[in-house]
Amino acid sequence: MARKLLLQHENVPGINTFEVYRKNGGYASVEKALKSMTPDEVMEEVKKSGLRGRGGAGFPAGMKWSFLDRKSEKPRYLVCNADESEPGTFKDRYLMEKIPHLLIEGMITSSYSLGANTSYIYVRGEYMYVIRILEKAIEEAYAAGFLGKNILGTNYSLDLFVQPGAGAYICGEETALLESLEGKRGNPRLKPPFPAIAGLYASPTVVNNVETIAAVVPIVNQGGDEYAKIGIGKSTGTKLISASGHINKPGVYEIELGLPVEEFIYSEEYCGGIWKGRKMKAVVAGGSSVPILPTDLILKTAKGEQRLMTYESLSDGGFVSGTMLGSGGFIVLDETACIVQHLHTFARFYHHESCGQCSPCREGTGWMEKVIHRIEHGHGHQGDIDLLVDVAKKIEGNTICPLGDAAAWPVASAIRHFREEFEYHIKYPEKVKNPKHFELEPFVSEKSLVTA
C-alpha cells in the first residue's frame, strides 16, 4: 500500500467530528506551529517540501507564499479556493466532505505562517451541503479554542469564514474569485497587480487550492524534507486523483507522485482496468482543460519512456505529444467513446462558463461549440476542422485569464490526435446521426487498414 498523508483516516468512523479527528492526531500541526515555530519557519518547511499548487497550474506553493507583500500595512488574507468546477475533478469535495477538519487545520497553520487574521474558504454554490459540513466543523474548532482570539493561549488570533459562490466556473480563477468574494460580478482582473500585492480588498492575499492547504498539515507535522522524499524530482508528495470515465473503480485516490500511469489505470488498488473488458482509447489526464492523449501516448512518452503521474512526465513532449497533471481529474475513455461527442460536451461547458469580458473567449468559445455541434450531428463539411484549429489558435494566449486557453487546448489536441474521427463524421453523416454511433460500430482507422 502506498503512503497516504491526506486520506489516511478517511475510513475512521466519525472522522468528520472534532473529537475523533483530534484523537487521530488532528490539530497537531497547529500546536507545533504556533507553539514552537515562527511564521517564517513554517514557510521554510513548505518551501523545502517542494509542494506545488494542486489546483491545476502546479506553481510552487512556498514560492507563492514568499511573494506576499509583507511590508504593506494592510491586513493580509488567506483565501482557500474550494470552487472546484473543472469537469472531471471532485477531489476537494471528497476531502471536505470526509475530513473537513483537515482543511480547517491547514487553514489555521497556513494563516499563521502568512500572518493573516481573517481567512476565507470560498466554496462553489453547488456544494451547499459541504458548506454546512464546513460550518459545523468551524463551530467545533471555535469551541475547542483552535479558532478565535488567542489560539492555544498564544497571541495569534484567526477568524475563518465560509463563503458560498453562485456556481460559476470562472470564479475558480483566483482574481475572479476575489471579485466575487468582494461581492462583485465574478470577472477576472487584469494582472499585474497580482493578488500577493493587491488581492482581496486591495490587500496582500494568497489564494490556494483546498488540497494544497490540506497538504501543509503533513508537511508541518513531519517536516518539509521528509515530505520531499515522496515523489520524483520536482513533483513531491502525494496527490489526490479523481478517476472517472470507463473504468471499473471510479473514485478519489491518493497516489504518491511518480506512480506509472499504466499501473494507476490497471492495478486493482486504483482504477481496476477498463470496464466491460474493453480497450482504452484516450485519457484526459488532469481535468477537462488539459490536452487529451490517445492510449499509446498516455502510457509511454513520444521518446518511448514510461509515463509517470508527475508534473514533468505528463507534460513531456509539450503540447505535441504531452499533456498536464492539472487538477488531477483523470477521465478515461474506452474504444466505444466518440471523441467528437466528448469534445462537444467540453466545448458546450466552456461556452456556457465564459464570463464574456474579453472578446476572443466570449465569441470564440461559442463559435467552437457550434462548429463541433455541427460536425457531431452530421452537418459538418470539409474546412470545418481547419476552421476549428484556427479559431482555437486565435483564442489561445490572447485572453485575460486562462479560461481561453482551457477552452482552446482540448479542441486543438483532440484534432491533433484524432483528426481521422472528425473526418469520419464529415464523410459519413448518416452513420453519426445515431448518438451511439461508435458503440454500435467502433471506429476503425482507415489509415491503419490500408497499411495492414
Added chain:
Amino acid sequence: MAKVTIDGIEIEVPDGTSILNAARMIGGDVVPPAMCYYSSLKETGGKCRVCLVKVTQGSAKDPRPMPKLVASCRTNVMDGMVVQNITSPEVLEARKGVVEFLLINHPLDCPICDQAGECDLQNLAYEHGAAKTRYEEDRRTFEKIDIGDKIKLHMNRCILCYRCTFVADQLTNNRVHGVLNRGDHSEISTYIEKAVDNDFSGNMIDVCPVGALTDKTFRFKQRVWFTNPMDAHRDCPKCSGKVVLWMKGEEVLRVTARKDQYAEVKEFICNECRYDHKDITHWTVEGPRHIDRGSVISQNHYERIDLQKLKKEVERQLEFQKGKPLPEPNSLNA
C-alpha cells in the same frame, strides 16, 4: 522617465505611462487601435484585445521577452522596453482574429445604423478585417430596449467594451445599469426595466464605440456625413458647455461632446446641453469642427485648411516614415 522603443521608434515617456499612450505620443501608424480603453475613464481597457502588442524586450534590467502578447492599454512601459506593433506578423494575425471575433455576432446593419461613418468597429474592420465571414450559424439577437427616455440600447451591436458602465460608475451617482448574464449571452441592461435617468447619463452615447447606444433625439434623422459639425459653447452651470453641434442648414440635429483624434471625450457634457438646446440661438458658434479621425465625416464638409498645421502634419509623417525601419514583415501581405 523611461525610454521605450515601439516599432523601431524611440521615445522617452514618464514612468507609469501605458504602452498605448506612449505610442500615441509618437502618433501615426504605430498607435494600436483601442475599442474598450478610454483615457478619460479610469480602469477601462484590457477587454477587447485589439490593442495586443508583442514585447520583445521587457526592460533594460530584465531583457527577457514577455511570453504572451500583452494588452498595450493596461501594460506600463519599463525603461528599455522594446515593443512591436505593426512590425510583428504575430500581432497583426492576433488582431485580425479579434476583429473576426467581434464581427461574428455583430449584425453588420451599417446601412441603417446611426453610428455608421463614425463607428470605431467599422474603421477597425476596414483596416484589419476579412472581406468574407467564416461564421455560418445564426447570430445572437436581443430585443431593442429603451434605457431612459433619450437612449436606445441596441444590444445586437454591442461589443461589450464596458465603457458605458464605467461612465455610470464614474460620472453619475447611482448606477442603475450593468452587465447581466455570462459569455456571449452577456448584455448591458438596466436592473428590472429601471430607466437610466441622471444628468450625465447621455455621455454613454458618446463613449459607445459602436451603434449600441444611440441618441433617440437623433435616430434616423440624418447620416452623419451629411451633417456639418460646428464647435460651439454656452454657459452651463453643470458642465463645461463645450460641444459640437451637428447641423443641417440652420437646424441643429444633434449635440455631442468634443471627441479627440482617438474618438475620446475629455470634457463630458450634461444632458441639458445634449438634449434640450437644439436651437442655434442658444449657442455661441466658434466655427467648423476639425475631425482628426480617419472617417467619412471629415471628408465631406467645408473647412478652412490650416496651412501651418498641414505643413506640420506632412513633416511629421515624413519624419515618421524616415524612422520606420521597414523590416521584412511589411512585405508580407499580412
